[in-house]
Amino acid sequence: MELCEYTCWQLHDMLKRKEVSSREITESVIKRIEEVDERTNCYITKTFDVALQKSHQVDDKIRRGEEIHPLSGIPIAIKDNICTEGVRTTCGSRILLNFIPPYDATVVKRLKEKGAVFIGKTNMDEFAMGSSTETSYFGITRNPWNLETVPGGSSGGSAAAVAADQTILALGSDTGGSIRQPASMCGVIGLKPTYGRISRFGLIAYASSLDQIGPITKDVRDCTLLLNAISGYDEQDSTSVNREVPDYTKSLVEDLKGIKIGIPTEYFGKGLDKEVEEGVLDGVKLLCSLGAEAEETHLPHTDYAIASYYLIATSEASSNLARYDGVGYGYRGAEEDLIDMYKHTRSSGFGAEVKRRIMLGTYSLSSGYYDAYYLKALKVRTLIKQDFEEAFKKFDCLITPTSPTPAFYIGEKIDDPLTMYLQDIYTISTNLAGIPGISIPCGFSHDGLPIGLQILGPIFGEEKLLQIAYTFEQNTDYHQQKPKI
Amino acid sequence: MGITKEEVEYIARLARLEFDETEKEAFTHQLDKILEYVDKINELDTSHVQPSSHVIPLENVLREDNVKESLPRDLVLANAPKKERGYFKVPKVIE
Numbered sequence: 001m002e003l004c005e006y007t008c009w010q011l012h013d014m015l016k017r018k019e020v021s022s023r024e025i026t027e028s029v030i031k032r033i034e035e036v037d038e039r040t041n042c043y044i045t046k047t048f049d050v051a052l053q054k055s056h057q058v059d060d061k062i063r064r065g066e067e068i069h070p071l072s073g074i075p076i077a078i079k080d081n082i083c084t085e086g087v088r089t090t091c092g093s094r095i096l097l098n099f100i101p102p103y104d105a106t107v108v109k110r111l112k113e114k115g116a117v118f119i120g121k122t123n124m125d126e127f128a129m130g131s132s133t134e135t136s137y138f139g140i141t142r143n144p145w146n147l148e149t150v151p152g153g154s155s156g157g158s159a160a161a162v163a164a165d166q167t168i169l170a171l172g173s174d175t176g177g178s179i180r181q182p183a184s185m186c187g188v189i190g191l192k193p194t195y196g197r198i199s200r201f202g203l204i205a206y207a208s209s210l211d212q213i214g215p216i217t218k219d220v221r222d223c224t225l226l227l228n229a230i231s232g233y234d235e236q237d238s239t240s241v242n243r244e245v246p247d248y249t250k251s252l253v254e255d256l257k258g259i260k261i262g263i264p265t266e267y268f269g270k271g272l273d274k275e276v277e278e279g280v281l282d283g284v285k286l287l288c289s290l291g292a293e294a295e296e297t298h299l300p301h302t303d304y305a306i307a308s309y310y311l312i313a314t315s316e317a318s319s320n321l322a323r324y325d326g327v328g329y330g331y332r333g334a335e336e337d338l339i340d341m342y343k344h345t346r347s348s349g350f351g352a353e354v355k356r357r358i359m360l361g362t363y364s365l366s367s368g369y370y371d372a373y374y375l376k377a378l379k380v381r382t383l384i385k386q387d388f389e390e391a392f393k394k395f396d397c398l399i400t401p402t403s404p405t406p407a408f409y410i411g412e413k414i415d416d417p418l419t420m421y422l423q424d425i426y427t428i429s430t431n432l433a434g435i436p437g438i439s440i441p442c443g444f445s446h447d448g449l450p451i452g453l454q455i456l457g458p459i460f461g462e463e464k465l466l467q468i469a470y471t472f473e474q475n476t477d478y479h480q481q482k483p484k485i
Numbered sequence: 486m487g488i489t490k491e492e493v494e495y496i497a498r499l500a501r502l503e504f505d506e507t508e509k510e511a512f513t514h515q516l517d518k519i520l521e522y523v524d525k526i527n528e529l530d531t532s533h534v535q536p537s538s539h540v541i542p543l544e545n546v547l548r549e550d551n552v553k554e555s556l557p558r559d560l561v562l563a564n565a566p567k568k569e570r571g572y573f574k575v576p577k578v579i580e
Contacts, residue, residue: 102560196541209539238546239539307523318500325501327573329564335576342501355502359493359512360519362500372527378536380526385540418518434540459541 003028004165005482008222011168012070015062022055022062022073025168026117029075033119033166036485039147042161044080044138045088046120051075054117061115070225072115077167079158080121081128082213083202084108087118091204092126092136092154095324095331095349105202106237107171107213107230114229119167122157126351127321128178128206130154131423134414135353142410143186144483145449149407152182158216159186164485169226170216175206176309177402177427179214180439184402184452187441187481189223189469190216192427194460195434196241199234207316208239210309210431219479220440220470224248227462243460251466254474256291259464262395263294266302267426273405279443279451280401283472287399290471297395299387304380305429310421311364311377312432317354318361324349356417385433392458397468400426402439402452426454436462440469441478450478488517 003011003025014020030048037043058073078084081091083101085108090096104112111118125135133141133156143151144164151160155172159182162170172179174192183190191214198213205211215226228249233242261284268277284294326332326345333344350358364373391398404425413420430437435456442453453472457465473479493513497504504512558571567574 099564102556102563194541195539235546235548239541239543241541301529304526304529307526310519311523311526322501326566327575328561330566332566338576338578339501341576343503346501347503350502356512356515358500358502359496359516363488363492363496363516363520366496366499373523375536376526376531377523378538379531379534380529381540382534382537383529383531385537417515418522421519432540 002032002165004032004168006168007218008074008168008225009070011074015068015073018062022058022117023052025073026051026055026075026119029119029167036164037166039142039485040144040160040164040166041139041141042122042157042164042166043077043120044090044092044123044157047087047118051117051119054115058115058117069114071111071229073117075117075119075168076111077119077122077158077161077170078108079124079155079170079172081124081173081204082108082171083204084118084121087121089121089204090138092124092138093350093354094137095345097137097331099330103202106199106234108202110230122155122161122170124157125154125353127317127354128154128173128175129317129353129357131177131181131420132414133157133182134410135351137351140410143407144485145187146407148409149449150185150410152185152403152407154178155216156182159183159188159190162186162188162216162218163483165482169222171213172216173203173211173213174431175210175313176431177424179216180427180437180452180454181403181424183216184439185407185450187450187478188216188218189220189438189440189479190214191223191227191438192430192436193227193231193462194436196239197231197460197462199237199240201234201236205320207313208320209316210313220466220473221249221252224252224466246463248462248466251463252470253467254471256287256468256471259292259397259468260395261287261292261294262297262391262398264299264302264391264398264400265296266299267400271404271422271425272401275445276401276403276405276451280399280453283442283453284399286475287468287472290475297391297398299391299429301380301383301387302429305384305432306421306425308377308380308384309424309428309432310360311373312381314357314361315365315374316361318358318365321354321358353417381432384429388429388433388435388458396457396464398456400454400456402426402454406445406449406451430456435459436465438465438469440472442476443478488513488520
């Protein structure tokens with residue numbers, strides 16, 4: 001077994017016992033990237049020199065007999081919408097082709113302090129707008145389980161890199177499912193934390209009231225380690241919540257006694273692939289055999305979630321993306337006068353999907369449509385949030401599929417925006433309600449593609465989600481299976 | 486509610502985007518389909534529902550008005566497509 005195939009916690013133990021060095025781990029990951037990234041295209045920017053330099057520092061520290069953090073010396077990939085000082089951050093867009101942030105995102109700063117090794121910036125749908133990593137200016141990322149299929153999106157580069165052992169850990173961001181859906185399609189763990197759990201400072205904004213950074217990892221233990229490292233209040237993000245961060249590794253206990261699972265029937269209807277349904281329900285059965293109780297329940301406004309989401313997210317996006325004007329940074333188009341410069345910059349700097357969403361958002365915020373679309377969507381959001389509040393009075397968690405299908409083929413949905421939007425049906429409500437959700441592997445389709453099971457919990461209910469996910473993982477081996485690439 | 490090509494042109498102007506004829510046709514068709522779908526939220530009676538622009542209870546965050554270090558000008562200007570004597574340079578705005 002190569003070092004790149006291990007988990008973070010395994011490598012940490014090996015580092016502490018001085019069985020391996022961080023340099024060896026980093027070199028193993030670099031070698032793996034050099035072998036397979038030509039085929040998967042997970043990375044937009046590789047930072048091998050910086051990574052090796054950092055690994056030397058950590059090795060020196062170990063040699064001196066100093067204590068090291070569980071993430072010290074461990075390679076991590078960062079989604080390319082998270083700012084890294086001095087390292088190009090593109091958001092998968094031509095408009096930020098040459099953007100070199102003068103500062104680190106708070107999550108990056110925290111990881112640097114802990115000695116994590118930054119291996120590169122991962123590919124993504126442009127501005128995180130997509131469910132397949134097909135809209136990036138830097139080409140399509142391919143799913144390591146089947147190179148003809150998509151890795152999901154928008155954090156497809158991060159999820160595929162974790163699955164293909166092209167990193168040990170990764171960060172993604174999730175606005176409507178962009179961590180959980182690719183994690184599901186690539187057979188890895190992806191957690192969208194509660195809104196406000198993690199600072200968004202330095203995360204390039206798509207829809208500010210929905211965006212959240214989170215871990216993508218090979219197992220649940222790694223997820224807790226990464227979550228511990230990046231959570232917590234940040235005075236530079238006024239929407240981050242000033243609330244104590246528990247030690248999430250304390251949730252790594254195998255215990256489901258008294259756990260009540262709700263199964264929302266609205267998530268098991270039309271459009272759900274048969275094998276996905278079976279995989280998820282078998283997973284629920286397993287949890288019940290381990291002591292949990294499951295019962296059907298209802299989230300009556302589910303059917304309105306996608307409509308509400310695409311109005312709110314695009315409205316926020318049309319406002320957030322107004323900053324790309326060709327003045328302060330990024331790409332500038334041909335300039336005759338100022339207005340022309342804006343138009344040329346934005347029309348050739350943004351790709352089709354980003355333009356579509358800016359148009360939809362601008363429309364729903366425009367005079368005459370504001371009440372019928374944007375304001376109405378915010379009211380529907382309240383109803384969706386109330387559905388979850390009701391459900392969590394009775395249940396500790398809800399279990400659903402993460403995505404209605406396993407990975408689909410490249411090109412299959414890209415020409416039909418609405419069909420692509422409908423892909424997010426099981427993940428989107430979570431963002432609207434601000435609650436946490438985790439996707440874990442729960443099986444494979446007949447043609448060998450991973451299937452993901454999603455566990456949802458109440459606001460700041462990460463601990464119980466992780467405990468349930470950990471118990472599931474301890475009794476299955478789906479997370480240990482690797483794609484043959 | 487259908488969307489017309491004229492509306493697409495109007496929205497594009499607001500968003501500082503421009504499209505050629507083929508793109509305009511495509512966008513009109515696609516946006517029309519998307520709007521037809523999202524229109525379903527208007528089936529719901531929300532007359533007694535408060536809108537949620539945020540879902541976590543948030544309060545104004547205040548701090549002391551102290552001068553802190555800011556990013557060095559050179560570093561900030563390093564990303565500018567055009568600059569001159571420490572300023573961002575744009576096409577002439579005032580006639």
